[in-house]
Amino acid sequence: MKVLVAVKRVLDHNVKVRVKSDHSDVDLTNIKMALNPFCEIAVEEAVRLKEAGIATEVVVMSIGPKAVQEQIRTALALGADRGIQIETDTMPESLSVAKLIAKVVEDERPSLIILGKQAIDSDNNQTGQMLAALTGMGQGTFASDVEIQDNEALVTREVDGGLQTVALRLPAIVTSDLRLNEPRYASLPNIMKAKKKPLDVKSAAELGIELRAHTELLKVEPPAERQGGIKVASVEELVDKLKNEAKVI
Amino acid sequence: MDFELNEDQIAFADMARAFAQNEMEPHAAEWDQEQLFPVEVLRKAGELGFCGLYSSEDVGGLGLSRLDASIIFEQLAMGCTSTTAFITIHNMATWMIDAFGNEQTRQAWCPDLTAGQKLASYCLTEPNAGSDAASLKTSARRDGDDYVLNGSKIFISGAGSTDVLVVMARTGEEGPKGISAFAVDAKAAGITYGRKEDKMGWNSQPTRMITFEDVRVPASALLGNEGDGFKIAMKGLDGGRINIATCSVGTAQAALNKATEYMHERKQFGKSLASFQALQFKLADMATDLVAARQMVRLAASKLDAGHADKTTYCAMAKRFATDACYDICDEALQIFGGNGYIKEYPMERYLRDNRVHRILEGTNEIMRVIISRRLLMQDAAEIL
Numbered sequence: 001m002k003v004l005v006a007v008k009r010v011l012d013h014n015v016k017v018r019v020k021s022d023h024s025d026v027d028l029t030n031i032k033m034a035l036n037p038f039c040e041i042a043v044e045e046a047v048r049l050k051e052a053g054i055a056t057e058v059v060v061m062s063i064g065p066k067a068v069q070e071q072i073r074t075a076l077a078l079g080a081d082r083g084i085q086i087e088t089d090t091m092p093e094s095l096s097v098a099k100l101i102a103k104v105v106e107d108e109r110p111s112l113i114i115l116g117k118q119a120i121d122s123d124n125n126q127t128g129q130m131l132a133a134l135t136g137m138g139q140g141t142f143a144s145d146v147e148i149q150d151n152e153a154l155v156t157r158e159v160d161g162g163l164q165t166v167a168l169r170l171p172a173i174v175t176s177d178l179r180l181n182e183p184r185y186a187s188l189p190n191i192m193k194a195k196k197k198p199l200d201v202k203s204a205a206e207l208g209i210e211l212r213a214h215t216e217l218l219k220v221e222p223p224a225e226r227q228g229g230i231k232v233a234s235v236e237e238l239v240d241k242l243k244n245e246a247k248v249i
Numbered sequence: 250m251d252f253e254l255n256e257d258q259i260a261f262a263d264m265a266r267a268f269a270q271n272e273m274e275p276h277a278a279e280w281d282q283e284q285l286f287p288v289e290v291l292r293k294a295g296e297l298g299f300c301g302l303y304s305s306e307d308v309g310g311l312g313l314s315r316l317d318a319s320i321i322f323e324q325l326a327m328g329c330t331s332t333t334a335f336i337t338i339h340n341m342a343t344w345m346i347d348a349f350g351n352e353q354t355r356q357a358w359c360p361d362l363t364a365g366q367k368l369a370s371y372c373l374t375e376p377n378a379g380s381d382a383a384s385l386k387t388s389a390r391r392d393g394d395d396y397v398l399n400g401s402k403i404f405i406s407g408a409g410s411t412d413v414l415v416v417m418a419r420t421g422e423e424g425p426k427g428i429s430a431f432a433v434d435a436k437a438a439g440i441t442y443g444r445k446e447d448k449m450g451w452n453s454q455p456t457r458m459i460t461f462e463d464v465r466v467p468a469s470a471l472l473g474n475e476g477d478g479f480k481i482a483m484k485g486l487d488g489g490r491i492n493i494a495t496c497s498v499g500t501a502q503a504a505l506n507k508a509t510e511y512m513h514e515r516k517q518f519g520k521s522l523a524s525f526q527a528l529q530f531k532l533a534d535m536a537t538d539l540v541a542a543r544q545m546v547r548l549a550a551s552k553l554d555a556g557h558a559d560k561t562t563y564c565a566m567a568k569r570f571a572t573d574a575c576y577d578i579c580d581e582a583l584q585i586f587g588g589n590g591y592i593k594e595y596p597m598e599r600y601l602r603d604n605r606v607h608r609i610l611e612g613t614n615e616i617m618r619v620i621i622s623r624r625l626l627m628q629d630a631a632e633i634l
Binding site for chain 1: 259
């Protein structure tokens with residue numbers, strides 16, 4: 001059974017985000033980039049399936065400029081077998097990403113596709129779902145447990161009311177939630193070996209996908225700075241402020 | 250010349266930093282206060298490859314350069330100075346057995362040492378042979394197929410909790426040429442361990458005296474040839490000095506990071522510490538000295554990797570400069586914390602205590618000056634700089 005994992009390069013979750021002074025976007029100059037944490041969990045799950053003898057090959061793909069090869073290498077160091085980079089000049093929108101992944105799925109014919117539930121930069125949470133629509137495959141999003149039985153994936157989903165388990169006929173799509181697993185550290189020998197694993201580079205044009213932008217980023221603003229608290233003199237004043245200033249009651 | 254880390258080095262450093270942040274930093278204060286030797290964490294470090302960084306690949310090492318090792322150790326030291334210092338000593342002793350042991354000895358010890366399943370101590374210093382190491386008295390007398398060891402070693406890191414000892418002992422004449430090196434089973438009959446020393450810092454690793462009383466060691470455990478011991482010890486120390494200097498750099502970086510954060514957080518006179526120029530300038534000087542120390546350590550590591558004729562001089566300079574400069578950085582960082590720097594709720598005083606010993610061991614900084622000046626004043630020798 002082949003597993004395909006799609007991963008995204010995002011800014012490191014430890015980094016404090018700064019907005020450009022013209023508010024056009026987040027400032028990424030000199031910022032440490034990393035594998036999206038949910039994607040890391042997706043890679044870990046695929047590697048565990050391989051270690052359990054269920055998966056036979058783990059293929060990891062990423063989309064973007066040459067720099068995304070760093071994240072593919074990270075995934076290879078965690079235990080994926082080979083990598084595919086779809087080279088684009090910029091980071092495409094979710095729908096384009098889903099279309100590109102769908103094209104790779106067509107070529108690679110994996111039995112299971114695992115993605116992070118969302119990327120921590122844009123927080124869209126839609127690529128997995130779009131991919132399911134494009135490929136017509138079943139989807140198990142927000143997965144906290146994945147079990148493969150015969151030709152089915154039993155996916156436990158974290159939903160508002162608790163846990164829900166769905167059975168998906170393979171091939172299927174799973175998006176990982178935080179509690180699916182705790183990713184390992186890539187060992188130093190595996191980091192060294194990752195360099196020798198195959199990494200194919202293809203362009204979006206080669207795959208016959210035209211990248212289109214459907215949204216326009218108007219402006220990015222940092223969250224309002226927290227104001228210092230005040231002391232109120234009476235309960236009446238408190239209720240008044242909650243009603244008229246905070247507007248919470 | 251390229252001063253940027255390569256792709257591998259970035260990946261190594263990232264992983265080492267994550268390991269230090271998650272597995273070491275949260276526990277470092279407790280290990281210090283309770284004097285706990287975190288053997289489980291060392292095993293985990295071994296699984297990830299940290300215990301045989303520059304040992305040979307055929308015995309499970311990674312065959313990395315000293316420069317790579319320095320980049321990795323620096324990240325680890327940011328999490329816990331004392332534990333990382335032990336890991337570096339373990340790496341040095343493991344490398345000595347790997348580089349100078351015969352095949353039987355290498356295979357007997359190194360695969361477990363590089364995996365972190367077994368731990369190593371390095372035994373050079375004696376009660377009456379510290380800076381004057383070549384005057385050591387521990388003897389190794391040949392007796393049939395064995396050597397018989399007698400004498401004592403002090404300030405041995407990990408002693409009592411490690412599995413193999415790399416011991417320098419006298420097999421011949423007085424002075425450096427009569428010294429030989431041995432890989433000794435730490436549990437051999439006749440070895441006794443003294444009480445755990447109560448130290449200023451480096452509390453996550455036990456330090457003990459070791460006494461050898463008619464300890465029989467098979468002749469095959471000799472590292473190199475008879476009389477090679479002092480040369481082996483000095484070779485090991487070139488790298489050991491880079492390692493210790495690196496531990497200072499990592500600790501100083503952690504101290505600088507904490508101090509920078511604190512300057513934003515702490516308010517006095519109605520504004521944050523970051524708005525006082527006296528402290529801004531202090532921070533600027535700390536960062537500048539830190540970069541200078543780091544670059545010097547990496548330069549010395551490169552010289553050692555390249556087998557440069559003056560590598561020992563460069564290693565001595567880097568050790569002297571980095572351990573002094575980084576101690577001062579930790580001291581200034583503590584000063585920025587004011588009274589909070591002096592109490593154990595914050596790590597600042599631990600950084601200082603742990604870094605203090607780096608100016609003493611692997612050759613005191615005074616001995617470093619002896620090494621450097623001796624080379625500078627050498628008659629009819631090539632220019633060093």
